[in-house]
Amino acid sequence: MCTFYKNNDKFLVAVDCIIFxxxxxxxxxLLIKRDFNPCLGEWSLMGGFLNxxxxxxxxxxxxxxxLTGLDSxxxxxxxxxxxxxxxxxxxxxxxxxxxxxxxxxxxxxxLAKHNATWFSIDKMPPLIFDHEHMVxxxxxxxxxxxxxxxxxxxxxxxxxxxxxxQALYEAIxxxxxxxxxxxxxxxxxxxxxxxxxxxKNTSRRGAFLYTFNMASYERLKEEGFTFAL
Amino acid sequence: MCTFYKNNDKFLVAVDCIIFxxxxxxxxxLLIKRDFNPCLGEWSLMGGFLNxxxxxxxxxxxxxxxLTGLDSxxxxxxxxxxxxxxxxxxxxxxxxxxxxxxxxxxxxxxLAKHNATWFSIDKMPPLIFDHEHMVxxxxxxxxxxxxxxxxxxxxxxxxxxxxxxQALYEAIxxxxxxxxxxxxxxxxxxxxxxxxxxxKNTSRRGAFLYTFNMASYERLKEEGFTFAL
DNA sequence: ACAAAAGTGTTATACTTACACCCATGT
DNA sequence: ACATGGGTGTAAGTATAACACTTTTGT
Numbered sequence: 045m046c047t048f049y050k051n052n053d054k055f056l057v058a059v060d061c062i063i064f065x066x067x068x069x070x071x072x073x074l075l076i077k078r079d080f081n082p083c084l085g086e087w088s089l090m091g092g093f094l095n096x097x098x099x100x101x102x103x104x105x106x107x108x109x110x111l112t113g114l115d116s117x118x119x120x121x122x123x124x125x126x127x128x129x130x131x132x133x134x135x136x137x138x139x140x141x142x143x144x145x146x147x148x149x150x151x152x153x154x155l156a157k158h159n160a161t162w163f164s165i166d167k168m169p170p171l172i173f174d175h176e177h178m179v180x181x182x183x184x185x186x187x188x189x190x191x192x193x194x195x196x197x198x199x200x201x202x203x204x205x206x207x208x209x210q211a212l213y214e215a216i217x218x219x220x221x222x223x224x225x226x227x228x229x230x231x232x233x234x235x236x237x238x239x240x241x242x243x244k245n246t247s248r249r250g251a252f253l254y255t256f257n258m259a260s261y262e263r264l265k266e267e268g269f270t271f272a273l
Numbered sequence: 274m275c276t277f278y279k280n281n282d283k284f285l286v287a288v289d290c291i292i293f294x295x296x297x298x299x300x301x302x303l304l305i306k307r308d309f310n311p312c313l314g315e316w317s318l319m320g321g322f323l324n325x326x327x328x329x330x331x332x333x334x335x336x337x338x339x340l341t342g343l344d345s346x347x348x349x350x351x352x353x354x355x356x357x358x359x360x361x362x363x364x365x366x367x368x369x370x371x372x373x374x375x376x377x378x379x380x381x382x383x384l385a386k387h388n389a390t391w392f393s394i395d396k397m398p399p400l401i402f403d404h405e406h407m408v409x410x411x412x413x414x415x416x417x418x419x420x421x422x423x424x425x426x427x428x429x430x431x432x433x434x435x436x437x438x439q440a441l442y443e444a445i446x447x448x449x450x451x452x453x454x455x456x457x458x459x460x461x462x463x464x465x466x467x468x469x470x471x472x473k474n475t476s477r478r479g480a481f482l483y484t485f486n487m488a489s490y491e492r493l494k495e496e497g498f499t500f501a502l
Numbered sequence: 503a504c505a506a507a508a509g510t511g512t513t514a515t516a517c518t519t520a521c522a523c524c525c526a527t528g529t
Numbered sequence: 530a531c532a533t534g535g536g537t538g539t540a541a542g543t544a545t546a547a548c549a550c551t552t553t554t555g556t
Contacts, residue, residue: 048310049363052322054283057366081277093281096364100355124353124368126329134278135325137286139353207508224510225546247507249553436535453537454519476534477527509552518543525536 058131058138059103060091060175062122062182063112065147066199070164071215072147073179074111075171077159082133083172089179090160091138104141111158113151118198119143120189122182130174138174142182144198190216194235194271197256205243205251206230213273229273235261287360287367288332289320289404291351291411292341294376295428299393300444301376302408303340304400306388311362312401318408319389320367333370340387342380347427348372349418351411359403367403371411373427419445423464423500426485434472434480435459442502458502464490 063074075087092107094100101121109115122140130138147162155161163169165183170176190196196212197204210226230236235257242250261271292303304316321336323329330350338344351369359367376391384390392398394412399405419425425441426433439455459465464486471479490500 049285049322049365052285053325055286055323055325056278056281057284057286093278094284094355096282096284097357099357100353100366121352123350124329126323126332126368128326128328136278137329139355205508222546222548223508224548227509228511244554247553248555249506249508251508434535451520452535453521456536457538473527477529478525478533478535479527480535503556505554505556507553510550512548514545514547516543516545518541520541521539523537525534527533527535529530529532 056134056136057094057100058091058136059094059100059107060089060138060140060178061104061108061111061119062089062140062142062179063108064142064144064182064186064199065162066212066215067147067162069211069215070166071199072162073165073168074155074160074162075169076111077161078172079159082131086172087169088172089140089175090158094139100139104139104143108141108143111154111160112145113154114145114149117143117145118195120185122178122185125174125178127174132173138178140178140182142186144186144195146199146201148201187216190273192270192272194256194261194273196273200256203239203241203243203253203255205246205253207246207251208243209254226273233271233273235264285363285365286323286329287320287365288323288329288336289318289367289369289407290333290337290340290348291318291369291371291408292337293371293373293411293415293428294391295441295444296376296391298440298444299395300428301391302394302397303384303389303391304398305340306390307401308388311360315401316398317401318369318404319387323368329368333368333372337370337372340383340389341374342383343374343378346372346374347424349414351407351414354403354407356403361402367407369407369411371415373415373424375428375430377430416445419502421499421501423485423490423502425502432468432470432472432482432484434475434482436475436480437472438483455502462500462502464493 065072076090078084078086078088090107090111094103104119105115108117119141122142124137124139126137128135196216199212200208206227210221210223214221237255237257239253239255241253243253244250294301305319307313307315307317319336319340323332333348334344337346348370351371353366353368355366357364425445428441429437435456439450443450466484466486468482468484470482472482473479
């Protein structure tokens, strides 16, 4: 192996996941109540250490799968957190990622096993280390990116209604949207496909179900279309 | 020291700096021709290894200062690059930062000592490892952020003219802007202060010099003003 | 028949874009 | 006097924001 870098310090590197969901009109976040040290009994993000055998992205996917049982999930790196004493137990760098998952699909037994619970983003308990800072940053980046790329759909089931979609964007932005203006914008988004089916869970009348057609979004993007909601 | 993390792998962590400047209407980038291994003789970003004694941000500042002699410079983290074989010599994670500097102020002797040269961003030589990917990502983030926060001014001298400022934004966005529309927007930015002095270097008539008043920008931001150019 | 959520258009306003001429000055 | 870049306003088009009633259907 290489000799050039022999004299440089080496570091523990962790990966922490901000796992977002969407439930009953609220943006939610998956946290674990630690049944291990350090900070036993406190709330934190799900994390894990990077191994030599994997890339950082792979580590993030592994950590997410350990807790939820899910793979092929939309994830984005937020950044590295590297203050000297961010973890008082030892010097650890942490790479934070956020993940967007459909809350109908995670593995409930794994969640129980890890002592994990969903929290509404505005009813979070205090978190260890700099995890609250990570969450804040994740939210900022999610808000920005969701406004300009169709990533919000990862938080919804495959079929969703327009009231459902609007509630999602209201939760992400933390502000109310005008129904008619919202739907007008949606009309101009040609990769949302209306089906004949209705969802009757939230009203007697029922609302039409739509699907997001990724392939046709990619095609439109090539042609210079830019998403905005 | 801590016992909890004993069995986890440790990693070399580098910091690489994308150092942007602005000169004669072009966005420029500071690269070094490596007089050391690995990849001796090839072009790369300026980098260095993270030490136990410093935070990652401090390491980035140190690396920037080593090459330019400058401190208190605007820097932003782009992210961590952690593919297993990104550096063929050994497993090294790299945290990339971009810096915006005023090209009148760097230390020329340090640049010579490190074999560093400025390149226009569209006349870059091939770079080692994933450095081109880092540069691409830095540009993306710079473009986005410059459009919505007044960070571009870090690339200019303290006093600058409006034609100068317009040329900067044209260089950042890579597209031409309409002079009158640009100046109209600038009129509405109340933290740009016009002085009575003129810069006569680029025309007989001379153009008025302006300064960016950071304090009054911060005040306006508090009041809900959002920058856009 | 009524409650409760789904669905539908129009108008006013603000923002964006396109565009052409005069000004000041050094040589 | 002229060449060179600095400086100025208006009108058309586009995007955004505000707003209220009808429809469907299960109970």
